[in-house]
Amino acid sequence: MGLQISIRKSGDVTIVDLRGRSTIDDGESESLSNQLQKLVANGVRKLLLNLADLAKVDSSGVAIIVRTFVSLKREGGDLKLLSPSGLVLEVLTVFRLISTIPTFKNEAEALASFQPRGYTARP
Amino acid sequence: MTTHCSDGAAPTTEKTALVVESGRDIDELLTSVLASEGWRIQRVVDNQHLLALAGAKPFDLIVTGRKTHLAEDVELLRKIRSARPHVRLIILTDKFTPGDVIAAMREGAFSYFSAPFDAFELAEMVRAAMAEPCWDDGIEVLSGTPEWISLTARCDLATADRLVQFLHGVRDPSIPEAEKDQVILAFREILINAMEHGGHFDTSQHVEISFIRARRAIACRVKDPGKGFSLEELRHAAAGNSPGDLFSHATVRDEQGMRPGGFGILLAKKLVDELIYNEKGNEVVLVKYLDPPKTPMI
Numbered sequence: 001m002g003l004q005i006s007i008r009k010s011g012d013v014t015i016v017d018l019r020g021r022s023t024i025d026d027g028e029s030e031s032l033s034n035q036l037q038k039l040v041a042n043g044v045r046k047l048l049l050n051l052a053d054l055a056k057v058d059s060s061g062v063a064i065i066v067r068t069f070v071s072l073k074r075e076g077g078d079l080k081l082l083s084p085s086g087l088v089l090e091v092l093t094v095f096r097l098i099s100t101i102p103t104f105k106n107e108a109e110a111l112a113s114f115q116p117r118g119y120t121a122r123p
Numbered sequence: 124m125t126t127h128c129s130d131g132a133a134p135t136t137e138k139t140a141l142v143v144e145s146g147r148d149i150d151e152l153l154t155s156v157l158a159s160e161g162w163r164i165q166r167v168v169d170n171q172h173l174l175a176l177a178g179a180k181p182f183d184l185i186v187t188g189r190k191t192h193l194a195e196d197v198e199l200l201r202k203i204r205s206a207r208p209h210v211r212l213i214i215l216t217d218k219f220t221p222g223d224v225i226a227a228m229r230e231g232a233f234s235y236f237s238a239p240f241d242a243f244e245l246a247e248m249v250r251a252a253m254a255e256p257c258w259d260d261g262i263e264v265l266s267g268t269p270e271w272i273s274l275t276a277r278c279d280l281a282t283a284d285r286l287v288q289f290l291h292g293v294r295d296p297s298i299p300e301a302e303k304d305q306v307i308l309a310f311r312e313i314l315i316n317a318m319e320h321g322g323h324f325d326t327s328q329h330v331e332i333s334f335i336r337a338r339r340a341i342a343c344r345v346k347d348p349g350k351g352f353s354l355e356e357l358r359h360a361a362a363g364n365s366p367g368d369l370f371s372h373a374t375v376r377d378e379q380g381m382r383p384g385g386f387g388i389l390l391a392k393k394l395v396d397e398l399i400y401n402e403k404g405n406e407v408v409l410v411k412y413l414d415p416p417k418t419p420m421i
Contacts (some may be wrong), residue, residue, distance in 0.1 A: 002247060020243065024280065024315060035384055055243055059386035060314055063373075067383045070370055087304060094393045095369060095386070 003028035005035055013046045013114050014039060015082075015107075019053040019092055023062030029060035034087050036068045038074050046114045047078030050107070052083035065092075078102075126361030138253070139163045143173050144187030145215055152242055153186060156249045170199050177203050177210070185212040189238060193219035197226045199417050203207050204231060215240065225267035226292050228274070234285055235292045248288060252283055262286055263329075270336045275329040278348075280315070286332075298341065298413065306411045309391035309398075310343045313407055316387050321347025321405055343409045348421045351404030354388075362388040 004019040016036070022029050039047065049065065051057075067081045081103040086091055092098050103109035140157050142164055144150060150166075157164050165182070167173045170191055177185060185203070187196045193216045200212050211233040219237055227235045234248045261282035265273040276282050290307050314330065322328035331346040357363040358375045362385075365371070372385045392398045397410035 021247075030382065038195070043188060058308070060382070060384050060389045062386045063383035066386075070373065083149060087308070090305075091308070093392065094390060097369075100369075 001115070002101075003009045003032060006037070009036070010111055011098060012086055013048055013111055014044045015048045015050055017035060017053070022064065023058040026062040028062055030069055033061070033064045033067070034065065039072070040068065040071050040075065044119070045072065045075060047072060047077065047079050047112050048107075048114075049079065050082045055083070057088045060065060062091060062095055062097070065097065065101070066095075077083065078114060079092035080110055080113065082107055091109050109123070127391075137161070137163055138183040138252075139165060140184040140186065141165050141167065141173060141176055141182040143191075145189040145196050146261060146356075148214065149240065150191065152246060153249065156246045156254070157184075160250075160253055162253065165386075170195060174202060175200060181207055181210075183200075183211070184233075184249070185210060186249070187212065187214050187216070188318065189215045189217050191216065191218075193223035193227065193235075195238075197230050197232070198204040200227070200232055201231045204259055204374045213248060213252060213326075215245075219294075219342050220291075221269040221293050221295060225264060225269070226291060228262055228289055229264040230266065234288050237292045237294055241291075243334055244291070248284075251284065261347075262289075269287040270357060272334045276314070276318075276332060277326055278324055278328040278330060279326050280318070280324070283311065285316060286314070290334075295336070300410060302413065304340050305411070306343070308371065309394040309409055310345070310390045312387040313343075313345050313398075313409060317345050317347035317349075317407075321349030321350070323349075339386060339413050339415060341411045341413065344406070345409075346406040349405050351406075353404055354400060357388075359387055360385040381392070 002020050005015045008017070009017050018032070022032055026090055043076070049066070072079045079101060081101055083105055084103065089098070102113060104113065138161070141163050142153055144166055147238065154164060159305060165176065167176060169188065173185065173187070187199065193214060196216060197316055203210050203212065210373070214232050214235045215228055217238040224235060224412045233252050261277045262285060263275045265275065267273070276286050279308045287307060290310070314332070317330045318324055322330060328348045330348070332342040335342040354362060359370050359372055359379060359381060363372060373383070376385055389400070391409065395411045397408070399408045400406070
């Protein structure tokens with residue numbers, strides 16, 4: 001009950017909405033880790049972690065974000081973060097993850113950032 | 124360790140909570156959490172009615188009302204526990220002093236919340252109280268003044284969470300909330316490390332803890348029952364990586380089949396001003412310095 005995870009798609013981007021806390025208690029972080037690893041194993045390469053409703057994160061939650069970021073990089077994919085705030089933002093800032101992992105305040109901008117900047121053909 | 128926690132209620136019967144009214148928001152929150160697990164709720168208007176009912180029959184959980192002073196709730200707890208020593212009681216209050224919080228821990232409150240209430244944390248704690256099979260010996264206060272508290276905590280996550288909630292409940296106006304949150308987060312990381320690596324989450328093992336409130340600093344000491352470790356040889360933790368390297372230890376953890384982690388010591392180090400280990404590596408002190416008071420002291 002401590003962490004609710006819901007998964008949705010927007011084009012080729014998979015959005016994982018987190019609500020509650022990602023801490024070592026009651027296996028919340030373990031459950032998140034399993035879900036994210038499953039997504040990567042199933043071929044997801046563009047992943048947006050929505051932290052807007054995540055109230056709390058501890059070192060176990062940080063470890064999962066780092067692990068997912070590394071796994072996706074290894075596979076040529078991308079992890080991005082959306083709207084961390086309060087204590088979650090503070091913890092991510094402490095580890096300088098905000099400057100390492102692209103982080104957005106707005107979902108539309110985050111989604112657009114996954115798309116390659118192609119050339120538009122002139123009429 | 125086996126401890127008998129029943130106060131007379133048969134484990135197979137419907138669970139019942141006795142709740143003092145606290146106002147619509149809190150009452151609705153408690154109802155939704157308790158009812159979702161099929162618990163029956165009996166409501167009373169004040170502590171006097173609560174005491175009369177709790178003396179007449181056993182309840183699986185008691186939640187006090189926010190309007191009474193914490194000192195009164197502690198006295199109520201003392202009376203109930205003299206007849207029903209294993210009662211799980213969560214205290215909600217708007218009025219308290221730091222000394223009352225120590226008394227609540229000493230008297231064996233399951234948990235304690237001071238206003239303003241964090242609805243999410245309260246719901247989680249009620250769930251923990253509903254699920255916890257046995258908790259009586261989890262936290263033992265050895266000595267306590269508002270400046271120095273010494274206690275032991277059983278090596279399990281539920282006890283760590285209960286202790287951390289007691290700390291959140293201490294609202295000392297001279298400690299800025301943001302700095303208090305940083306100290307508690309750092310302390311929680313070190314406490315869980317101590318319970319996991321020193322105590323192996325063995326519920327027969329305990330961690331020794333002291334909190335010291337000096338005029339311009341807060342300090343916590345945590346001693347685990349383990350053999351200790353050397354920070355220099357800690358290859359599975361980010362604290363042992365080169366400066367700026369967040370990832371090397373993760374490979375070691377993968378190779379050793381460990382869960383993702385290893386950021387606890389580093390996080391604690393960054394949140395407090397000093398993190399000092401003893402030679403053996405089974406005892407650590409955290410220190411957070413506070414800004415001097417703005418008004419000159421006379």
